[in-house]
Amino acid sequence: MTDFTLWDIVRNLLFALRWTVLLSLVSFVGGGVIGLLVLFARIAKRRFARLPAKLYIELFQGTPLLMQLFLVFFGLGLFGISVPAWLAAGVALVLWTAAFLGEIWRGCVEAIAKGQWEASASLGMSRLEQMRHVILPQALRIAVPPTVGFSVQVVKGTALTSIIGFIELTKAGTIITNATFQPFTVYGLVALFYFALCWPLSLTSRLLERKLHVSHRHH
Amino acid sequence: MTYSFNFMWLATYYPVIVKGILITLELTIVGGVLGIALGILCAFVKLYGTAPLRVVVATYVELIRNTPFLVQLFFIFFGLPALGIRLGELEAANIAMVVNLGAYACEIIRAGIQATPRGQFEAGASLAMSRLETFRHVVLVPALQRIWPALSSQVVIVMLGSAVVSQIAAQDLTYAANYIESRTFRSFEAYSVTTAIYLILAILVRQAMAGVGRLVFPRRVSR
Numbered sequence: 001m002t003d004f005t006l007w008d009i010v011r012n013l014l015f016a017l018r019w020t021v022l023l024s025l026v027s028f029v030g031g032g033v034i035g036l037l038v039l040f041a042r043i044a045k046r047r048f049a050r051l052p053a054k055l056y057i058e059l060f061q062g063t064p065l066l067m068q069l070f071l072v073f074f075g076l077g078l079f080g081i082s083v084p085a086w087l088a089a090g091v092a093l094v095l096w097t098a099a100f101l102g103e104i105w106r107g108c109v110e111a112i113a114k115g116q117w118e119a120s121a122s123l124g125m126s127r128l129e130q131m132r133h134v135i136l137p138q139a140l141r142i143a144v145p146p147t148v149g150f151s152v153q154v155v156k157g158t159a160l161t162s163i164i165g166f167i168e169l170t171k172a173g174t175i176i177t178n179a180t181f182q183p184f185t186v187y188g189l190v191a192l193f194y195f196a197l198c199w200p201l202s203l204t205s206r207l208l209e210r211k212l213h214v215s216h217r218h219h
Numbered sequence: 220m221t222y223s224f225n226f227m228w229l230a231t232y233y234p235v236i237v238k239g240i241l242i243t244l245e246l247t248i249v250g251g252v253l254g255i256a257l258g259i260l261c262a263f264v265k266l267y268g269t270a271p272l273r274v275v276v277a278t279y280v281e282l283i284r285n286t287p288f289l290v291q292l293f294f295i296f297f298g299l300p301a302l303g304i305r306l307g308e309l310e311a312a313n314i315a316m317v318v319n320l321g322a323y324a325c326e327i328i329r330a331g332i333q334a335t336p337r338g339q340f341e342a343g344a345s346l347a348m349s350r351l352e353t354f355r356h357v358v359l360v361p362a363l364q365r366i367w368p369a370l371s372s373q374v375v376i377v378m379l380g381s382a383v384v385s386q387i388a389a390q391d392l393t394y395a396a397n398y399i400e401s402r403t404f405r406s407f408e409a410y411s412v413t414t415a416i417y418l419i420l421a422i423l424v425r426q427a428m429a430g431v432g433r434l435v436f437p438r439r440v441s442r
Contacts, residue, residue, distance in 0.1 A: 062375075062421040064382035066393060067414040074406035078222045152285065159287035163386060170290055177297065184301035187294040191286045198285035 004180045009189065016172030017193055023168060024155045024197075026090055031097025031154070038102030043109055045127070053102070060099030066160050068092045073164045089161035097154055104150060108143040109135060145212060149205035152198045159194070169193055228403045229412070232395075239395030240416060242309070246391060247378040247424060250316030254377065255370065257317060258324025259363075263354065265329055276325070283322035289383045291315050296387045312384035312391075320377045324370060331366035332358055364436040371428035375421050382417070392416060 041053035060068065072095075073088035112135050120134040162171035173190035177183045229236075264276045283291065295318075296311040306314065335358050343353030363370070385394035396413040400406045 059418070062379075062418045063414045064379040064393070064417055066382040067396075067410055067417060070396070070410040071407070071414060074410060078407055080221075156285075156287040159289045160383065162289070163383070170287065170293075173290070173293070182301075183293070183297035184299070187290060187298045191282070191290050191294060194286045194290060195282060199281065202281070202285055 004176070004182075006185070009176055009180065009182070009186060012176055013169060013172055013186075013189055013193060016167060016169045017197075019166070019168040020155070020158050020194075021197070023086075023089060023093065023158045023161065023166070024151070027093035027097050027158065028151055028154050030090070030094035031101055034094060034098035035101030035105065038098050039105045039109065040131075042102055042106050057099045057103050060096050061103065065092070065096055065157055066163060068096055069160060069164050085161070085164050085166040088164055089158070089166045093154070093157060093161070096157065097150075100150055100153070101147065104146050105139065105143055108139040108146075111142055112138050142212060145205050145209035148201055148208060152201045152205070155197050155201070156194065222407075224408060225405055226408055226412070228399060228405055228408070232399045232402070235395045235398055236392070236413070236416070239390060239392035239413075240420070242390055242394075243378070243381060243392040243420065246309075246312055246316055246381050246384065246389075247374070247420075249313050250320055250377055250381070251374045253317040254320025254374075255324050255328075257321030258328050259359065261321060261325035262328040262332060265325065266332060267350070267354075280322045280325050283319055284326070288315065288319050288380045289386065291319060292383060292387060308384070308387045308389040311387060312381070312389040315384070316377055316381060319380070320373065323373050323377075327366050327369050327373060328362065331362035334365060335362055360436065364432070367428070367432045367436070371425060371432070374428055375424050378424050379417060379421060392420075 038053050038056060041049045042057070044050050044053075069088065069092045072092040073083060073085070076083045076088065076091070116134055116138065117130060120130040125133065158168055159170040162168060162174065165171070167175070169190055173186050177186045180186065261276045261280065264272050265280075268276065292311065292315040295315050296306060296308065299306065339357050339361070340353060343357040348356065381391060382393040384391050385397055388394070392413055396409045399409040403409065
């Protein structure tokens with residue numbers, strides 16, 4: 001029987017923290033790419049493109065992330081693929097993130113004055129050109145604070161992947177607790193590590209938002 | 220894909236699902252009511268409290284908002300017994316949900332209060348109302364009305380987040396799904412049925428919040 005020192009606990013949690021960070025990055029980047037597609041479909045002119053995007057968003061925002069993880073984990077298995085936990089975790093989190101980012105960005109695009117669309121249309125731009133040169137650059141400015149704010153939700157969302165057996169920070173906490181019988185210390189440390197990841201993002205989001213408000217007031 | 224779907228288990232296991240729905244709803248109602256109450260209290264302290272109290276509330280809000288609900292739940296259920304606080308799984312789940320919603324509600328309600336026009340405070344003071352009376356009658360209700368949609372969304376988010384309380388063996392809807400999955404091995408079916416139920420519950424909770432809003436705020440305050 002070896003004894004766990006506090007440093008042993010911290011060191012092992014730090015090892016696991018890598019996976020939380022990596023999964024968060026993958027989910028955020030992947031979710032961003034698919035979220036952009038969702039955004040384009042959501043604001044498309046044609047109804048048959050808008051409707052599936054709307055359903056997609058409703059479905060992912062109206063059901064628990066945990067259920068989505070289970071469904072991807074067991075659903076992919078139906079096709080006879082043996083699904084490792086990291087793959088199910090990545091796929092589910094990317095799809096979940098995409099739904100939220102798509103909806104956040106739609107709000108930003110719709111906040112752009114209608115005149116901008118009309119002006120760019122009068123210059124003979126196609127819809128894609130309008131988005132690329134006129135709308136998105138302006139929407140991007142207001143989209144940054146809520147997007148950074150949502151990244152906090154992504155980091156916290158990765159904790160749920162511990163339940164399907166992906167060994168990240170929370171799962172490592174459970175494993176170490178089972179070995180050391182010190183749940184108070186271990187889960188306290190786990191919470192602090194998450195806090196260390198999320199708090200800077202929250203502060204950045206708030207700071208950017210304040211900056212944006214100030215610049216708007218001076219217009 | 221040679222898999223054939225089978226929902227026959229529903230006939231045997233529907234009572235488990237009904238019980239799970241009831242517990243999820245109980246958690247949501249208790250968490251929602253007490254969480255909003257805690258949020259109002261914290262918003263009041265954050266805006267009008269003394270400096271040390273404000274620091275305490277701000278720390279609480281930041282800690283909760285920047286850590287996962289699952290870890291908060293584990294800390295309360297597994298960690299607190301080290302301090303001599305032993306909780307049953309439902310108590311722990313309830314407390315975790317109240318504490319979690321309280322922090323988010325605090326920020327939402329604070330934003331609502333801060334959007335109150337200055338004239339409202341002055342009008343309250345000119346009627347010789349005390350600070351607390353002005354807060355209760357003049358500031359709080361219109362503030363709540365202003366942020367009710369945001370608060371409703373947060374209650375739905377907390378309801379969906381409550382799926383993880385199954386991890387401390389609280390017998391909610393997700394617990395029911397896990398139970399059925401372990402008995403029937405119909406994982407995909409069990410989880411898709413419960414996911415659909417969650418979707419319906421989310422819509423119902425949203426409607427219920429809108430209904431409460433109509434009851435509590437009968438007339439639209441024109442601004």
